[in-house]
Amino acid sequence: MKPSIWVKRIVFIIVLLAIWQGVYMSGYFPAIQFPPPTKVFQALIDGFADGTLVGALLASFKHLLIGLALAITLGTLIGVLLGKSRQADETAGMYLIAMQSIPSIVWVPLAIMLIGLNETAVIFVVVLGGTFVMALNVRTAIHSVPPEFIKAARTMGSKGLPLFFKVEVPASLPYYMSGIRLAWAFSWRALMAGELLSNGPGLGYSLRFAMDFAQMELVIGIIIIVGVIGSVVDQLVFSKLEKKVMRRWGLLK
């Protein structure tokens, strides 16, 4: 990336911080509702220094990793089933899209009533958040395998399971990677929804805790952490992986 782009981005954030500081100094909002950037920064430092935010982050990542792994596994199985079987797709494909359209926070009350106010309920919500989007993408991935690949492979004597694993699986990998990236994004959102209503530990729980104790600086601080992690993981891990596969497959120059 060109350095001028980074200059623009840094200038933008400095201007934003300056406006924030200006609004704070105007005294229009009470300080308890509108802390200055420095206080938010301090709250973040304190949170990391005394370990509460570190613990919350670790707990959140634990929920996320377990939930995402399950979502990817389940989503792949459902997606392959719908992608390969026309019967299954005609029967259940539409409902999968319906399930996908349900915001994950809606599952929280159900999870709590079903499982209880604990970490398993949070993981359950994360799984639901990621599974459907994963399944839909895997289904698309399988449908988008170029038919000429399959024809060519068949003329070379491939059929059945070897055809699936040697041709259809690698051919659908680019879409599969997009699926994983989206599953991560949806799971991350679901995780925050689940944790907000849970009784900890976790980043979402810390956020609600900060609200209950009227610590606006920590509320804003945690929102910033959530945003930073969401975008950094996407950019550094999933987008990179996806682009790497697409380039190798010749879909991206």
Added chain:
Amino acid sequence: MFLQMNEVAKRFDAHEVFSGINLSIEKNQFVSILGPSGCGKSTLLSMVAGLEDVTEGTLSLGGEKILQPGTDRGMVFQQPALFPWLTVKDNVTFPLKADHSKREKEQLAAKYLKMVHLTRFKDAYPHELSGGMQQRVAIARALAMDPKVLLMDEPFGALDEQTRHILHDELMKIFDETKKTILFVTHSIQEAIKLSDRVIVMGTRPGRIIADFPIDMDRPRERDDKKVIEMEKNIMALLEDEIKKVMKEELDYEAKHLG
């Protein structure tokens, strides 16, 4: 006869593509199937490949009935259909079965890549090659499994003119070297005359064979050769009626539905 078609017909639901196709093709011959779009020539080739069901009649290769795809028939499509996740070499060895040792595979890949002059690109990925080079890899891949017959479905149709001519010459060399039986589908009269030992002309609506003749001319055949021009004219006349028929049908349809 080596490749035999008896009373072959193809229907898609109520639509009949062709019927009553009878053909006998000898070993080591280069046979072109020439015809306007819609005559079913590609469908017929797919049936030989075993990719399409046969509605009626039988096809057999070397005395064995064709029921499904098999490594005794290599196919090259209009699209190279190379696997983008494999290197050129791995694409060529893809059809080789597990009973080949790794060294044998390497040797076979080297042999056929040399034949298509792509030795230098054995470790490249398909998207790093031009369209013509990709199609040469596809030819090497089809040859690597040592098929009894090579099926080619408008293999040079998507290439530019110059590349096409270069590949014609390469294909002729490969044909000389390997002495494979080649069944070649095209809509280009020139291409058919330039390459083939025998040209089968198909008509459309309904699809059927309207002419079948040998080409006894020395290769390479130049475009401005008198005999070539003569033959081109003859085939053009044969096909003109077919194309007119399609045009008339389309115009009648327009007149009926828009007039």
